[in-house]
Amino acid sequence: MTDIPSDDIPVFNDYFAIFSRRKYRMLLVGIGVFCLAILTAILWPATFRSSATILIEEPNAADAFFKSNPGNFADEQLQAIQQRVLTTQTLITVINKLNLYPDARLSQPLDLIVDMMRTKIHMDVVSADAIDEKSGRAARAAIAFTLAFDGNSPEVAQQVTNELVNLYLAENQRSRDEQAAATAGFFSGESRRLQLNMQRLGAALGKFKEDHAGFLPDDQMANVQLLDRTQSQVLELTQQVRALRDRQGFLQSQLSLTDPVAQIRVADPALMSPDAQLAMLRSQYAQASARYGAQHPYVVAMKRQIDGLVAAGVNGGSSSDMLAAQLQQLETQRDIAMQRYGSKHPDVVKLNRQIEATKSRLNAAGRAGRLPSNPVYLQTQTQISGIGSEINAVEQQLREAQAKSAEIEDRLIKSRALERDYEALKRDYDAAVTQYMAVKGKEDEAEIARNLEAEQMVTKLSLIEPPLKPVAPIKPDRVLLLAAGLLMAVVAGIGLGIVSDLMAGRVNGARQLTRLAGGAPFAVVPVIQSQADVRHSRVTTISSLVLIIVACAVVLSYLHLFIAPLDVIWADILGWLGIF
Amino acid sequence: MEQVEQALRKAREQGQTTTRGFFRRAWGRGREPASFSYTQTRTDHLVPEILERNRVVAAQFQHPLTDVYRTLRAQVLQALHHDGKTTIGITSANPDEGKTLTAVNLAIATAMDENKTVLLVDADLREPGVAACLGIEPSYGLEDYLTGTATITDCLVNPGIERLAILPAKTRMGNSAELLASSNMLQLVWELKTRYPNRLIIYDLPPVLTISDTISFLPAIESTLLVVRDGATRTSELSRALHLLANHNLIGTVLNAAQ
Numbered sequence: 001m002t003d004i005p006s007d008d009i010p011v012f013n014d015y016f017a018i019f020s021r022r023k024y025r026m027l028l029v030g031i032g033v034f035c036l037a038i039l040t041a042i043l044w045p046a047t048f049r050s051s052a053t054i055l056i057e058e059p060n061a062a063d064a065f066f067k068s069n070p071g072n073f074a075d076e077q078l079q080a081i082q083q084r085v086l087t088t089q090t091l092i093t094v095i096n097k098l099n100l101y102p103d104a105r106l107s108q109p110l111d112l113i114v115d116m117m118r119t120k121i122h123m124d125v126v127s128a129d130a131i132d133e134k135s136g137r138a139a140r141a142a143i144a145f146t147l148a149f150d151g152n153s154p155e156v157a158q159q160v161t162n163e164l165v166n167l168y169l170a171e172n173q174r175s176r177d178e179q180a181a182a183t184a185g186f187f188s189g190e191s192r193r194l195q196l197n198m199q200r201l202g203a204a205l206g207k208f209k210e211d212h213a214g215f216l217p218d219d220q221m222a223n224v225q226l227l228d229r230t231q232s233q234v235l236e237l238t239q240q241v242r243a244l245r246d247r248q249g250f251l252q253s254q255l256s257l258t259d260p261v262a263q264i265r266v267a268d269p270a271l272m273s274p275d276a277q278l279a280m281l282r283s284q285y286a287q288a289s290a291r292y293g294a295q296h297p298y299v300v301a302m303k304r305q306i307d308g309l310v311a312a313g314v315n316g317g318s319s320s321d322m323l324a325a326q327l328q329q330l331e332t333q334r335d336i337a338m339q340r341y342g343s344k345h346p347d348v349v350k351l352n353r354q355i356e357a358t359k360s361r362l363n364a365a366g367r368a369g370r371l372p373s374n375p376v377y378l379q380t381q382t383q384i385s386g387i388g389s390e391i392n393a394v395e396q397q398l399r400e401a402q403a404k405s406a407e408i409e410d411r412l413i414k415s416r417a418l419e420r421d422y423e424a425l426k427r428d429y430d431a432a433v434t435q436y437m438a439v440k441g442k443e444d445e446a447e448i449a450r451n452l453e454a455e456q457m458v459t460k461l462s463l464i465e466p467p468l469k470p471v472a473p474i475k476p477d478r479v480l481l482l483a484a485g486l487l488m489a490v491v492a493g494i495g496l497g498i499v500s501d502l503m504a505g506r507v508n509g510a511r512q513l514t515r516l517a518g519g520a521p522f523a524v525v526p527v528i529q530s531q532a533d534v535r536h537s538r539v540t541t542i543s544s545l546v547l548i549i550v551a552c553a554v555v556l557s558y559l560h561l562f563i564a565p566l567d568v569i570w571a572d573i574l575g576w577l578g579i580f
Numbered sequence: 581m582e583q584v585e586q587a588l589r590k591a592r593e594q595g596q597t598t599t600r601g602f603f604r605r606a607w608g609r610g611r612e613p614a615s616f617s618y619t620q621t622r623t624d625h626l627v628p629e630i631l632e633r634n635r636v637v638a639a640q641f642q643h644p645l646t647d648v649y650r651t652l653r654a655q656v657l658q659a660l661h662h663d664g665k666t667t668i669g670i671t672s673a674n675p676d677e678g679k680t681l682t683a684v685n686l687a688i689a690t691a692m693d694e695n696k697t698v699l700l701v702d703a704d705l706r707e708p709g710v711a712a713c714l715g716i717e718p719s720y721g722l723e724d725y726l727t728g729t730a731t732i733t734d735c736l737v738n739p740g741i742e743r744l745a746i747l748p749a750k751t752r753m754g755n756s757a758e759l760l761a762s763s764n765m766l767q768l769v770w771e772l773k774t775r776y777p778n779r780l781i782i783y784d785l786p787p788v789l790t791i792s793d794t795i796s797f798l799p800a801i802e803s804t805l806l807v808v809r810d811g812a813t814r815t816s817e818l819s820r821a822l823h824l825l826a827n828h829n830l831i832g833t834v835l836n837a838a839q
Contacts, residue, residue, distance in 0.1 A: 507812075522656060523652035
């Protein structure tokens with residue numbers, strides 16, 4: 001009896017007991033909540049939605065080349081259009097044009113109204129499975145989208161949707177035109193820039209080539225070959241020089257063995273040529289005059305003979321030979337005279353003068369001394385001098401070849417040093433050319449695309465389902481609202497009953513008392529109803545029923561008589577609920 | 581009910597003198613105490629309509645709830661008989677939980693037993709309810725005896741039911757707690773108990789939680805019965821009441837007004 005159990009957890013039966021105990025309170029709460037739901041359903045303003053479907057048309061000549069935009073006409077592009085269409089300025093224009101929200105505009109700033117309007121515009125993309133052309137992977141391709149506006153009346157919904165559709169289509173057209181033009185412009189500017197760059201690099205490369213002609217790495221192979229060739233030429237010429245020198249030495253040694261003046265052994269002078277005769281006479285004359293003096297008849301005779309021959313035009317050897325012989329003769333005479341008369345003697349002086357004159361004549365004749373007359377000697381001498389000039393020529397060639405070889409070697413060394421700079425220049429130039437070619441190609445494509453754009457050949461939006469005037473509101477679903485209200489009423493009633501019961505913490509039922517008191521109660525006395533109680537409750541029930549019926553009757557008659565016939569109201573209610 | 585109606589009818593027919601004889605039989609089987617003069621015991625006629633209205637159903641045999649009180653009677657008597665006790669206090673945690681109704685119905689149900697005589701004492705001096713419940717208007721109440729303005733004989737009322745006497749309280753007393761704890765009251769309790777050992781004395785006590793001095797009066801009574809009203813008494817209050825009564829021979833509980 002003294003034990004007080006602490007656990008007081010209700011079980012199912014207890015809940016049932018609670019329900020039966022609190023049924024009226026629950027009912028009251030439930031009815032209250034349901035009435036609220038009904039009020040909500042009645043007062044919730046209707047929303048009408050008008051929607052249009054816009055097709056995203058792929059271009060007829062759509063292939064990779066003609067695509068004005070890389071990638072397809074995807075959600076983000078639609079989003080971009082939406083962002084541009086749904087600007088505050090545009091929406092304000094629409095609001096003013098269609099005179100939307102006249103009441104709200106009186107009390108609220110326009111920005112708020114525009115924000116509210118934005119929430120009522122819906123865009124849903126209709127997608128289909130497709131294969132991405134570039135990656136080959138499966139992707140969602142947008143094929144169409146719906147544009148809808150929620151308005152308070154069917155007319156407004158339709159008008160605004162129509163306006164929005166026009167804005168979308170116009171914006172699409174404008175943005176695509178702009179985009180194509182911008183793309184073409186970009187590529188054209190880029191190609192100009194790259195062209196300039198390419199030209200600049202080309203000029204630099206040309207100048208470099210000009211500055212370093214022959215030293216360029218490109219000429220290296222040729223230079224190497226040239227060097228080879230020159231070097232072998234040098235070698236050949238060296239050998240040639242050596243051979244010529246050998247031969248010259250040989251000839252010179254032969255020449256030294258040859259008497260330059262030919263020994264004239266002629267038995268019969270008549271057989272001799274006038275020249276030879278003259279030469280012989282002169283040599284004889286020189287001997288004879290030396291031996292006999294000039295006055296000797298023999299000498300004189302010889303003198304005449306010589307003069308005769310000379311007069312006949314015979315030139316016995318060169319004039320210099322004769323002058324030399326004369327000189328020799330004069331010198332001999334002078335030596336004799338000097339020995340005889342001393343050097344101051346007029347003859348000696350005279351002879352000296354003659355010698356001088358002869359010498360000068362001899363000099364004037366270009367040659368002093370005696371000319372070799374031996375043909376072998378002369379031939380050899382001629383050969384030697386020929387070889388000498390040949391050697392000179394070959395040696396000249398050799399020097400030239402050597403100089404050339406050195407120059408080529410120099411070039412090769414220099415070209416290695418230049419190689420890096422040259423390669424860099426060339427690489428830049430090649431790159432510039434490649435870039436230019438690529439951009440040029442794209443520019444051409446963009447130009448073509450722009451032309452196509454003008455001919456409506458690229459992706460465009462087209463209206464396939466114009467906005468219609470909605471016949472029924474989309475919101476609220478009043479039946480659903482009422483159903484939810486009913487459910488909420490039940491839940492709230494039961495929940496509130498249970499919670500209030502648990503919160504009250506009263507002793508409920510014999511079982512709980514038994515648990516709390518530690519023993520069953522001696523007696524469970526039910527509520528004792530006196531006859532007065534029974535009567536009172538009966539009266540209460542009947543009067544409430546009567547009251548309800550009377551109230552209903554009054555309300556219905558009022559509606560029927562003063563508002564509209566009941567069947568009309570009933571039809572209205574069904575329509576309002578969305579049931580026909 | 582027949583008996584009651586019979587008694588009432590008899591009382592109406594025979595007047596004061598027959599009533600006295602009726603009560604002589606009911607009051608201790610001829611062994612009258614010297615201090616009580618039965619000739620002066622006031623007899624009030626119980627009106628069945630008033631009883632019915634006040635839910636005093638124990639006297640109506642045909643009423644289905646009579647059995648409930650009979651069961652209660654049997655349980656209480658069994659519990660008291662086991663320890664040889666004759667006094668029981670009926671209380672509750674709070675006012676208006678049905679302790680007076682339970683006390684009255686238990687008293688009547690017990691009086692219906694041929695072998696039992698019952699004295700019902702309204703000890704709830706702050707909110708006396710027994711007289712009103714039975715529809716009687718006594719001249720004196722327990723408070724008059726305690727204040728010395730009346731004798732016990734003046735106070736006793738015979739409600740016209742055999743083997744049942746009532747000691748009602750009449751007016752609301754501001755100092756009810758002091759009166760209950762007074763030596764006069766304790767003396768009365770002791771006297772009532774010792775003088776009629778065969779009689780069951782039922783005290784309609786004040787609620788334990790609202791009248792603080794109820795607790796000081798409890799030791800004078802041999803056993804207590806706690807009335808709990810279904811759906812009204814808080815569990816916390818029940819716990820406190822049980823705790824307070826734990827040391828005062830709480831024999832059991834009654835669940836009143838069960839749904």
